Amino acid sequence: MAKLQFDLVTPVALLRSGPVHMVVVPGVEGDFGVLAGHAPVLSVLRPGEIHVYAEPGAEFERIPVDGGLAEVNERSLTILTGDIERANS
Template sequence: MTMPLHFELVTPARLVLSEEVHQVVVPGTEGEFGVLEGHAPFTSTVKDGVIRVWRSENGHPEEIPVKGGFAEVSAKGLTVLAEHVG
């Protein structure tokens, strides 16, 4: 069993999501990237697309449309600062 990843999705207007999840796949400008707990720290810009969030290892992903932004993976988890969500 893997440890949960803390994931936050934020826009300039509001906190959209803040929870423990299994995995998140982000549409980075250099290509999609997946993040699990323990991922090496890095930052990336985010292109228009869909963030996919798996709440459990064997679950189905929730798809969240985003427009632009910035992603940061740190020891605290994954934070996506999106220009617009939805």
């Protein structure tokens, strides 16, 4: 199964970069999941949690965000957000 390139960027640093199975993102119009092959989307994020699934069926990693912007294309997801603190599930 194809992997999705996921990049999490803050004004201070690139916090995460690498292949994942799926990411669930807190969009302002509702949560949405992103897999490899997703249609291009640009979405504003609301405060909430990003859920990162490294592999199918795996426990997800929780990453709190205070809002931001998500850019999706068929191969990657880039999230631009403010300074965040990582929290694990």
